[in-house]
Amino acid sequence: MFNLLQLLLKLSSFFVFIVLEIICFSLIVKYNQQQSDVYVNTVNHFTGVVQEKSAATYQYFQLYDENIRLARENSQLLERLANAGINVQSETDTAYTDSLEAQYTFIEAKVIKNSVNQNHNYLVLNKGKKDGITEHSGVVTERGVVGIVRKVSDNFAVAMSILHRQTRINARIRGKVFFGPLQWKGTDTRLFNLEDIPKHAPVIKGDTIETSGYSTIFPEGIMLGTIEKLSLDPGSNFFNIEVRSSLDMSTIQHVYIVRNLLRSEQEQLEQAVQKEDE
Amino acid sequence: MNSIIAGNVLRFLGLVIIQGLVFKNIGVGWEEFPYLHIIVFPIFIILLPLRTPRALIILLGFAIGITVDFFYNSLGVHASAAVFTAFLRPFLLRIMEPRGGYNVNYSPTAARMGLGWFLRYASIMLFLHLFFYFSVEAFTFVYIVDILLKTIVSFVVSMIFIIIYQLLFNPLD
Numbered sequence: 129m130f131n132l133l134q135l136l137l138k139l140s141s142f143f144v145f146i147v148l149e150i151i152c153f154s155l156i157v158k159y160n161q162q163q164s165d166v167y168v169n170t171v172n173h174f175t176g177v178v179q180e181k182s183a184a185t186y187q188y189f190q191l192y193d194e195n196i197r198l199a200r201e202n203s204q205l206l207e208r209l210a211n212a213g214i215n216v217q218s219e220t221d222t223a224y225t226d227s228l229e230a231q232y233t234f235i236e237a238k239v240i241k242n243s244v245n246q247n248h249n250y251l252v253l254n255k256g257k258k259d260g261i262t263e264h265s266g267v268v269t270e271r272g273v274v275g276i277v278r279k280v281s282d283n284f285a286v287a288m289s290i291l292h293r294q295t296r297i298n299a300r301i302r303g304k305v306f307f308g309p310l311q312w313k314g315t316d317t318r319l320f321n322l323e324d325i326p327k328h329a330p331v332i333k334g335d336t337i338e339t340s341g342y343s344t345i346f347p348e349g350i351m352l353g354t355i356e357k358l359s360l361d362p363g364s365n366f367f368n369i370e371v372r373s374s375l376d377m378s379t380i381q382h383v384y385i386v387r388n389l390l391r392s393e394q395e396q397l398e399q400a401v402q403k404e405d406e
Numbered sequence: 407m408n409s410i411i412a413g414n415v416l417r418f419l420g421l422v423i424i425q426g427l428v429f430k431n432i433g434v435g436w437e438e439f440p441y442l443h444i445i446v447f448p449i450f451i452i453l454l455p456l457r458t459p460r461a462l463i464i465l466l467g468f469a470i471g472i473t474v475d476f477f478y479n480s481l482g483v484h485a486s487a488a489v490f491t492a493f494l495r496p497f498l499l500r501i502m503e504p505r506g507g508y509n510v511n512y513s514p515t516a517a518r519m520g521l522g523w524f525l526r527y528a529s530i531m532l533f534l535h536l537f538f539y540f541s542v543e544a545f546t547f548v549y550i551v552d553i554l555l556k557t558i559v560s561f562v563v564s565m566i567f568i569i570i571y572q573l574l575f576n577p578l579d
Contacts, residue, residue, distance in 0.1 A: 140460075140461050141459075141460030141461045141463075141464060141493070141496070142493075144460075144461045144464045144465065145464050145489060145490075145492075145493040148464060148465070148468045148485075148489045149486055149489055149490070151468075151482075151485075152468070152471075152482040152483075152485045152486035152489060153482065153486060154482075155481045155482030155485070156480075156481070156482035156483055156486065156542065156545070158481075159481040159482065160480055160481065160482070160483065162545070163483070163542075163543075163545040166544075166545040166546050167545065170546070
């Protein structure tokens with residue numbers, strides 16, 4: 129105790145110094161324009177950094193809600209794209225109206241189960257009949273095609289992934305008329321085969337592959353991948369095309385389920401023609 | 407004893423008046439060359455008797471600093487520098503202690519300690535005071551070159567005035 133008092137006495141001049149300097153500096157900042165400007169600027173600089181950081185942290189906690197909100201907004205925007213509608217313009221003598229009517233609607237869904245390491249890979253999505261999902265609907269993301277819905281329950285949908293040996297997507301080469309089915313090779317999750325491209329087609333390595341729109345499942349123009357390898361077997365009339373997909377199937381979380389509102393109409397028509405032929 | 411206190415009170419008043427009324431106008435009036443500020447009042451802190459308690463030195467430093475601030479209309483700037491100088495004084499005195507030690511009844515004046523010792527001691531004190539003062543005046547080390555330039559220029563001129571003061575009065579205590 130005595131030692132402590134002695135120490136305090138020894139340090140008393142230091143405390144006096146500190147207290148007086150604090151008084152001086154508060155006086156300086158309060159009564160001197162130039163110094164207080166510097167002080168305010170400096171303080172703002174540091175508190176600004178802190179505020180920025182805390183805002184960033186706060187935003188991080190909001191990310192989940194924000195993702196859901198963005199996914200909803202995306203599905204609304206996708207519906208408004210030109211290729212999500214059919215052109216019902218009537219080209220009469222005088223009037224030309226360029227009106228689009230919705231052909232595709234997009235419903236956002238979350239992937240709750242996914243696999244990439246089987247021969248037949250499936251995805252489970254958290255939307256079902258209640259949300260208007262039907263079988264054979266397409267599943268896409270903004271980066272590419274994910275798969276096709278196979279079975280639907282009230283609340284869930286199971287889709288066969290594009291990483292399924294039996295999934296065939298009707299694809300075409302962007303900007304060129306040639307088309308053919310795209311199928312998974314079964315090994316690398318990013319590698320696919322594009323078939324039926326005739327050898328006179330002007331394809332080169334790096335060409336973009338997209339959906340053709342010839343099926344009733346996907347709208348046209350959805351990205352699939354790019355040509356990685358191109359070869360021609362002797363005697364064959366078709367290219368062997370290896371496609372690297374644009375989408376990494378192992379990381380997808382939010383997807384959009386495509387509903388083609390005119391599918392039954394188109395299919396009925398096609399079936400009627402087939403029946404007549406038989 | 408009483409004469410020492412009276413002498414220091416007179417020195418306090420005289421330095422404040424000459425600093426606040428004469429030297430202030432010389433420094434401030436020179437717009438073309440803003441680096442020169444003649445500051446002599448720290449000599450009050452420099453010359454305080456050796457046996458003055460440390461805390462009292464700091465309080466007296468604050469007192470003369472804040473009084474000069476009233477003349478300079480810069481509340482706190484001179485005071486903070488004076489408090490700083492007063493705080494450093496005991497440490498500097500310990501470093502510069504002569505072989506025989508101090509006679510605690512004396513003041514650190516040229517008459518008591520010798521002119522050479524006094525000039526070294528006073529110039530270190532003044533330099534530290536000016537450096538701290540100009541740092542606080544700028545309130546940022548962004549203008550460190552300006553601060554050093556002001557310190558050096560003002561130090562040389564102020565030191566001349568301190569030597570003149572020494573020659574004029576040659577105070578014993």
